[in-house]
Amino acid sequence: MPSESTYPPIDIPDTDIWGLLFERKNKEYPDDKVIYFDPYTSRSYTFAQVKSTAIDFGKGLKALWDWQKGDVLALFTPNCIDTPAITWGCHWAGGILSPANPGYTVDELAFQLKDSGAKALVTQMPFIKVAMEAAKRVGIPENRVIVMGDGRDSSGAVKHFTSIRNISGTQRYRRTKMKSNEDLAFLVYSSGTTGHPKGVMLTHRNIVANVLMLRAGESGNLKWNGGPNNEGDKVLAFLPFFHIYGLTCLIHQSLYTGLQLVVMPKFDIEEFCKIVQNHKITFSYVVPPVILLLSKHPIVEKYDLSSIRMVNSGAAPLTKELVEALYSRLRIPVKQGYGLSETSPTTHTQPWEDWNRTIGAVGRLLPNQTAKYMSADEKEVPAGETGELWIKGPNVFKGYLNNPEMTAHALTADGYFKTGDVGHQDKEGNFYITDRVKELIKYKGFQVPPAELEGILASHPHVNDVAVIGVYNKDQATEVPRAYIVPANGLGKGEKEAREIIEWMNAKVAGHKKLRGGIRFVEEIPKSVSGKILRRVLKVMAEKEGEEVRAKL
Incomplete structure (x- = not known):
């Protein structure tokens, strides 16, 4: 059910x-x-x-x-x-x-x-x-x-x-x-893994519903003083307003709730720290790369960020290692939320008081929705088992503009949206998202979630940033995981350093998750403005590397 x-x-x-x-x-x-x-x-x-x-x-x-x-x-x-x-x-x-x-x-x-x-x-x-x-x-x-x-x-x-x-x-x-249920309020463009971005048609009712749903989820527990409120909380807003996350969670939520939104045109780590200190920021909506910077970047030591009560992370999977690294360094709790352009966006958020009890969860399903995890052959799987998340509710979009075929593929006849995200829920109703369906690495029949491996690697002291993709290994006739790593200052980029990280990593994971594709050191990890790793860019790099190797043989 x-x-x-x-x-x-x-x-x-x-x-x-x-x-x-x-x-x-x-x-x-x-x-x-x-x-x-x-x-x-x-x-x-x-x-x-x-x-x-x-x-x-x-x-x-x-x-x-x-x-x-x-x-x-x-x-x-x-x-x-x-x-x-x-x-x-x-x-x-x-x-x-x-x-x-x-x-x-x-x-x-x-x-x-x-x-x-x-x-x-x-x-x-x-x-x-x-x-x-x-x-x-x-x-x-x-x-x-x-x-x-x-x-x-x-x-x-x-x-x-x-x-x-x-x-x-x-x-x-x-x-x-306007007719709230029919008339469009926004046409946001969602970048697909292939082809042109898709125009996501969001009605007035979609946004109205999501503002009220998010307010219900952020009301919190009294021991945390609830979620951000209109009695002095200041939210630092750097997430792009052209993205649905910033559009609903920042612009609309602030006016509805009465929060003060301190607006940055774009993210910069030192500007972020400076504004938090000078304006006594209490809350921020962030993405995993920002958590990574706050937990590792040396510039953070120069500033007093103690006014921050909590941050909420979304837009990409957040790992336990990153949550613990930030709390260990700055004593800032991180809770997580989940949503998509097609769901206006927020479908789940962790209750404030649960942040350290359910680390890694994206939270509970917000009101007025139903959800289920589905197998590859579209059969519902029980709690605890992995599947693709499908969601139904008043926040689910009307369809893709000028694209009835893609709309029919994404929305079921009874109104469920197929998210394309993989995860599971526990028996207490906490939902977990582990990866995108299309990004799972298939190693000899095993499914390997890149985000899980990235979370572990990011906790290594010599790793500043990381992305993992699957590369095809002809000899083994299967995909194998490969890590692209931005090394911390002072770390060499040779075979010795790569071998050390691989051995450290392989001791922490099951056999099918080992880095059989090796490590490549890079200057930066390609990411979208919302913080998602652009794996397709890395796959192109991997293809070129393969061609160069073949040319030398």
């Missing part, structure tokens, strides 16, 4: 995102509370300022560009405190927001603009050249590319979003009402 959430069901109102955030009667904090704060400029937005700016921007969209329900506004920018007001201004006008990675090339951005059918594009001045070229390619007029943030176009050719807000004669415009 599928697992039901152990949380009591919650009431999900029939409202769009605007109604949830700005028209509710039970807001627990005053309108003049600062919600978004820029530590570099000290610029900020209170709740009231976000609301009025969003309304003005929404009216400007309707007046200037005849904005219609369902029109798509693309956002091509690093984190910025203007993002929330622009997002909800787009929603006020009935639009759909499609955030894009500011690291995209012209080709990559043009693909998303064309695929989403974007009618306009918002960016920042450092990215204007790429934005303009991509817009030109897909037929978005130059006057529909505008900028946000602190920079301005000195020539005046590119409008700032504040000028869109300040158009006269907009009083007659009213908010566009």
Whole structure:
């Protein structure tokens, strides 16, 4: 039988995102509370300022560009405190927001603009050249590319979003009402392991449900003072707002709960430490590579990070070794959560009080969902046995844009989403995610999860970072695990050092998990902006190495 959430069901109102955030009667904090704060400029937005700016921007969209329900506004920018007001201004006008990675090339951005059918594009001045070229390619007029943030176009050719807000004669415009269960709020693009990113269609109800589900899961236990609350907690936000994790867990959750979000445009280890110390940050949503840096990087010693009550890790599997390494060094507890773009995103989170009792678990199923683990032949497996996680709930997406075939493959007839993630649950209802279905290494019929091996290797004193992939061994006619390692300073990169780490590792794992593919030392591990290891890049490297070896024979 599928697992039901152990949380009591919650009431999900029939409202769009605007109604949830700005028209509710039970807001627990005053309108003049600062919600978004820029530590570099000290610029900020209170709740009231976000609301009025969003309304003005929404009216400007309707007046200037005849904005219609369902029109798509693309956002091509690093984190910025203007993002929330622009997002909800787009929603006020009935639009759909499609955030894009500011690291995209012209080709990559043009693909998303064309695929989403974007009618306009918002960016920042450092990215204007790429934005303009991509817009030109897909037929978005130059006057529909505008900028946000602190920079301005000195020539005046590119409008700032504040000028869109300040158009006269907009009083007659009213908010566009949305059907929460049908109308899209976001088109986020999920990078697949192959091919172009997929447009994930998220409705207003998906996001409304997930905000309320996450709030229920983060309410916590009194001995931990509960989860982050509106009575002084400050959350450091560096996870990208263009990714669903930052979009829901940071932008939406902060305004709904009344948390102050201290916004970094992108992660930098020293800036992170400096801001925590100077602004007395109490909480942060992070990814495993950040936990690794905090537990190993020498710069951390220079700063006082004692204000942090806890951090929550997501986006990729977090191992027991990393949790213990961070707590041992800084006494900062780490709890874990889990979710996907297709689930808006959060489906599971560890209760605050359970962080050290269920290390390695992604937590419990949030309310209003059911889940089950399925075998390769799509039969449900019992608790304790490994399978692919399938999830059903009001947070599950509507489908992939312009891709009915992939949608049909991902969603079952009875509404379950096939996550592609492998794991199990224990008898107490704690869920564990060990790897992606496609990333499991198949060694002579045994399944080897790369994340498990990475967790062990990361605890080695001479390893700064690591990724494990499967490489095909012709002699044994099977995949074997190979580790790509960023060595700690002072460690040689020769055969002797590799052999020492392999022997240390092989003593800690079962026979089928040994590093039969050897070790390669590298300068850095390729990762996505959300912290996921880009194994496909390493597989290309491995292929080239194999070709070079064959060429010498």
